[in-house]
Amino acid sequence: MTDTGSDIAEGNAKPYSVSELAFALKRTLEDQYGFVRLRAELSKVTFHSNGHVYLTLKDERAAIDGVVWKGSVRNLSVRPEQGLEVVVTGKITTYPAGSRYQIIIETMEAAGIGALLAQLERLKAKLQAEGLFDPARKQALPEMPSVVGVITSPTGAVIRDILHRIRDRWPCRVIVWPVVVQGDAAAAQVRAAIEGFNALPADGPLPRPDVLIVARGGGSVEDLWAFNDETLARAVAASQIPLISAVGHETDTTLIDFVSDRRAPTPTAAAEIATPVLAELRAAIGDLSARLHRHGGRLVEDRRGRIATLERSLARVPDLVELASQRFNLVKSRLGAALDRNVAVHRTELVRVGSRLSPLLLQRPQQAQAERLAGVGARLGAGLERNVSVQRTELARLSARLAPVLLQRPQQIQADSLSRLTVRLQPALDRGLARLSERLTSLAKLHASVDPSAPLKRGFARVHRADGSLVREGGSLASGEAVQLVFADQARQAVIDGEADPGVTLTPAPRPKPLMTRAPRSPVTPPNQGDLF
Template identity: 45%
Template sequence: MARAPSSSDTDGLPKSLLARVPPGDNAQPLSITEISQALKRTVEDQFGYVRVRGEISRVSRPRSGHVYTTLKDDKANLDAVIWKGNASRLAFNPEEGMEVIATGKLTTFPGQSKYQIVIESLELAGEGALLALLEKTRARLAAEGLFAEGRKRPLPFLPRTIGVVTSPTGSVIRDILHRLADRFPSHVIVWPVLVQGQGAAEQVAGAIRGFSGLAEDGAVARPDVVIVARGGGSIEDLWGFNEEAVVRAIAECTIPVISAVGHETDTTLADYAADRRAPTPTAAAEMAVPVRADLAATLTDFGGRQRRAVHRPVELGRERLEARLRRMPSGEALLQPQAQRLDELSERLRRGLTDRAGKGREQLAGVASRLSPSVLIRSHAEGRRQLERARLTPALVERPIATARDRLAALARIASQLHPEKPLERGYAIVRDAAGKALTGKAQAAAERRLTLQFKDGELGVGVGDAVPPASPLAPAPKPPPKTRKAAPPPGQDDLFG
């Protein structure tokens, strides 16, 4: 065994630059690697299995998948590493501030001359730490709006298909099926999953997303509502339904979700994200479907009300009609005044005809007494004498014709003097615009760029202002319309009888 040099050895020998081996010393100096490996073996042999309690600090997750962190208490720090394989199997994600109990082994890291613990499993140190982690996760997801009331959807009144995410072997599924059969038998699709332990959260989230991804017209009927159910248990047993993956799957599900995890006093983050929370799985089945007997009774009641609503107006109409019939007089009573009036008018007509016939008979007799051949002969002779005295002379016809001719000639003379082109013969002219309308004022003529002057023997185009357009060739003046001579009125005829 090597002997350590004493102070006398070191003090008595002169100092030199080269290392010297004292006489009788057979100990060779160790390399850094050798001393590091010796320390590593010693630490790992002495601390091959340890459980350490502390608070997590400085969590680092590089792309390799490993987790590097530090465990600390009020007096010391201990570096820790969780290799990728163990990190994927953790029940929760390590976060700064958590108080945990880490199980693993101590080892050294020669590259930095430090020791660390290689964690194989990580647990929260007591229920208080678990509740603290739960509250922290709840606050973070609530800040994202996953628990907002505005995003919750109403449940369908009568779902055709119900999806259930739960364990196929527990009593929960039997309670749900039994309750559904009692209330309203429905088509149920069960997606079997683990409800606690390692991998439970991933299976539950996958089942929810699987139901949400089913096609409307696919081979498997798409549920109208999904029930996520589990029986009661401790907070550790129910922890899978507090995982972020399950909460996000429920929030992203396109189908209304009922959360029925645990008993009435148990609350998980899945309850906050679901559209409805049921205190028990049996209550979830009651929420999902109505009672068929109650629906049948309601339909029967509606049918009765509908029949009564249809028959009631008929019954009321019949009652009103009977009441009016009782107040209406009989047909004979209505016809009696008219029959009496008909008899009276018939009697008056008979008497009137008789009286009229008698008066006509008397008038005819009076006329017949005055109508005789001698009276007719005398009247005829008198008329002949009057006709012979009346003479038809030409003056009676010519006098009215001459009077009408003189009146017509006077009108013709007046019309010729009032003709609008008559003044043209005396040197006047008519000023017209481009449209041929006669102008009567200076302002009207100044507003036109070109004017037409009509003279006795034709028209002349002129320009207004400085620009004088070339003179247009004289156009022959339009001939005045021929004067129509009014037909003389037919000659009158004097009275032939005076």
């Protein structure tokens, strides 16, 4: 009975479709595991083009697929990376089309400090490879800023320390951009503050800061993790305003410390780095002013002393004026008498010359010139007639002589020409032979001056080795070496510092050849070519 009823019940049960069963399981899992917290290691991390992130969570014995929807990616505390150990929260659901279950991740955080530091080191290596840590790209801080921008929490002790320090050192305008400095929203707010300060116009109602300070007090690695955000680090590197990073205490290090233009160990130190000390500048200016006055006083005294020295070396102006005045008065007193004497002398000379002048005296030169002109005119006619007669007679004589000359033979003319050339040629040949004779004599003297045997006649001797070679330096001879001394009349044997080696036979030195002197040729007298004609 029991078995039969069971069979009937099974036969009457309503069958499920695959979709109904799949969605029923989906609802069951989502109701039972609507919120789970899971610790695992990430693997197979894939960033899809639509903004979703697909990954796998695993441990040593199991694995589960996970997905982070596009809207939840920005809320993650850490960036999903292969091998990172994380703690995620979300809900379990299924994927009916594939009969798989997965976790929809809503939050994600690193599972421990070690995982955070490993992620930080990978991010540091990435940014360093891009050159964001390069000191060459860092900007210099302004020496005397007029406006300082501070990005920090408005309620903490950090902003009070910074304002107090700036007020004591360098009273200037401080603009505070309030942000949260811890939590998921901290990185985005700090980045927005940096970009906002850089977007301010230089001449706008709100002045643009000359330098920025990003400050936060100390804390744990998790507390400071917002300042290790990659997008925040890139915003710090792209800032056109010089930026000082002052996050945590001196031992705390964040990612923006490496990309900022200057790192300060504490927020108070950041205020000191950003501003000079007004009292020190005033003291320095006072010292420079005192030094300038002292130097100027010494310079004035030196110039005054030099002027006094030059004044003593110069003559007094009244003395110069009085001397010139005396000379002027003396010349002035003498000038009147001299002018009177000059006028008297010229008046006397004029009277003497005027007494000798008369009209007859003035007419006498004119009369003499007229008589001379008349005499020259009378002689001119007779002279012209005589000149014409003489020229006519000379022309007749030349005509009588010209006819025989034109009839002479051309050979006689050539003979006369050759005779004249012969007379001129003989002196030219004599002069040429004389110059050649002088040149030959000079060459003979030069040849005699370089004759190697000439010094022998003056008492010198040449030294030859056993092979007949000439010895030029005494240091090249060895003791006991046999040599030959050649004199003007004969050659003799000798030994250097001792007796000769019996086995060495001296080769007679070649005797110099006698100089060949050539007697100058006597000038040859060419025949008188004029005799041929």
